[in-house]
Amino acid sequence: MKIKFFMLPVAIAVFMVMSGFSTGVDKDPSQNILEESKAKLRNLKDFSADFLYTIQNPNLKPVTQSGNILYKKGKYVIKLEDQELYCNKVTLWIHILAENPVHAELQKMNYDEDEGMNVESIFNIYESSTKSQYEGSETVHGVETEKIFLVMQDPELDYNRAYVWINKRTKILEKVLLIDRRQTQTIYEFSNIKTDTGVSDSAFNFNEKGFKGEIYDETTN
Numbered sequence: 001m002k003i004k005f006f007m008l009p010v011a012i013a014v015f016m017v018m019s020g021f022s023t024g025v026d027k028d029p030s031q032n033i034l035e036e037s038k039a040k041l042r043n044l045k046d047f048s049a050d051f052l053y054t055i056q057n058p059n060l061k062p063v064t065q066s067g068n069i070l071y072k073k074g075k076y077v078i079k080l081e082d083q084e085l086y087c088n089k090v091t092l093w094i095h096i097l098a099e100n101p102v103h104a105e106l107q108k109m110n111y112d113e114d115e116g117m118n119v120e121s122i123f124n125i126y127e128s129s130t131k132s133q134y135e136g137s138e139t140v141h142g143v144e145t146e147k148i149f150l151v152m153q154d155p156e157l158d159y160n161r162a163y164v165w166i167n168k169r170t171k172i173l174e175k176v177l178l179i180d181r182r183q184t185q186t187i188y189e190f191s192n193i194k195t196d197t198g199v200s201d202s203a204f205n206f207n208e209k210g211f212k213g214e215i216y217d218e219t220t221n
Contacts, residue, residue: 033166034132046199051068055184138165158180159186160179174190
């Protein structure tokens with residue numbers, strides 16, 4: 001079972017390298033900004049944030065969903081309007097919400113880093129970029145950010161261009177825009193970001209004892 005949200009499917013060719021972007025030897029400041037942001041992300045013990053997730057396509061009506069995320073070294077909890085996901089890097093629980101708790105569903109399966117959500121792909125977006133260009137300062141969510149355009153080279157990503165908005169003060173991503181060859185745009189906007197809160201590993205386990213609905217256990221011993 002593949003979980004569509006936050007997952008970046010495979011299948012595109014490498015985007016043609018465009019001229020005029022930073023290669024690390026010119027004076028474009030994007031490389032220094034990206035390195036500072038990467039260093040900050042690598043050193044984070046944990047983080048939480050509210051997010052807005054939007055998919056836009058020229059031929060389709062935009063789809064928007066909001067929620068919040070808690071993340072710690074590969075473990076995560078993502079809460080959406082209609083479902084919750086808990087992952088402790090051993091087990092993945094998908095809680096399908098219902099107005100009546102008795103009608104809710106819980107899918108329980110073994111964790112597989114190659115299946116389902118790849119949360120880190122958003123925060124490791126820099127690792128897949130081959131060229132970058134500084135686009136200037138821009139205010140996002142009331143804070144000053146540095147806007148950078150990226151060209152991607154990883155053939156396993158379903159997008160080939162991206163824009164990132166990096167908080168000038170914290171060096172954390174405030175917004176990400178991904179663009180694929182079909183011109184579909186996927187936007188992630190983060191707010192109320194908190195880092196290094198000391199969250200316990202137990203926060204990433206779903207409490208099955210209090211669950212009243214149907215459980216579908218696909219785990220193997």
